[in-house]
Amino acid sequence: FKLKKNGKCINSDIFNWRDIVKKGTLPYNKIVRHFGQDILDPATGEIDRPKLAKIIFADKEKRKVLNAITHVPIGIEIFKQISSHFVKGEKVVLLDAPLLFESGLNRITSQVVVVYTTLEVQKQRLMKRDGISEDEALNKITAQMSLETKVKLADSIIDNSTTISEMAKNTSSWFEQKVEPIRQKPNMTYILLVSTVAAIGSYLSWQYFVP
DSSP states (O other): OTHHHHSEEEEHHHHIIIIISOTTSHHHHHHHHHHOGGGBOTTTOSBOHHHHHHHHTTOHHHHHHHHHHHHHHHHHHHHHHHHHHHHTTOSOEEEEOTTHHHHTGGGGOSOOEEEEOOHHHHHHHHHHHHTOOHHHHHHHHHTSOOHHHHHHHOSEEEEOSSOHHHHHHHHHHHIIIIIHHHHTSSSOHHHHHHHHHHHHHHHHHHHHHOO
């Protein structure tokens, strides 16, 4: 999409396991202590994400434990990357975060866009992508806030229930209307950086002190 040429994208679902819970880190040690050696890849000793996923998506309390371990370090890494992009002069940074609302990261965004599809389409795509059963797919879906709820909280919605080309068209339209005007504003870097630093304090306070 156009954002690849005109802004930076941070995918929280990709970097968190590679950088946050790699072998030897504090989150890694906590996860292994809570969930046991069975979740490790025998060859590398790293956390086997599919094994861990089966456990947490089937047990709400264990999912809470994992989130409590990972949300703050993931949030800190996101803030570091956002700040780095702004320092380099970027005016637009897209945060791709499946658990945006659940983790409280929506507090640092200027606007939220939800990519929406029906439950049936979501289920079928998840089964195909991950090679899992219908029950496992439903467990993953219901473990998150419902798309209907996210839509109500969003500033913009992109329909993803048809084809990739159609979604690309919808995304380009959203970019032109909502993002391009931001890029055209002069001298935004300092304001964005200060706003991000302020948001770090707000986010960490929320994570540590709000029950």
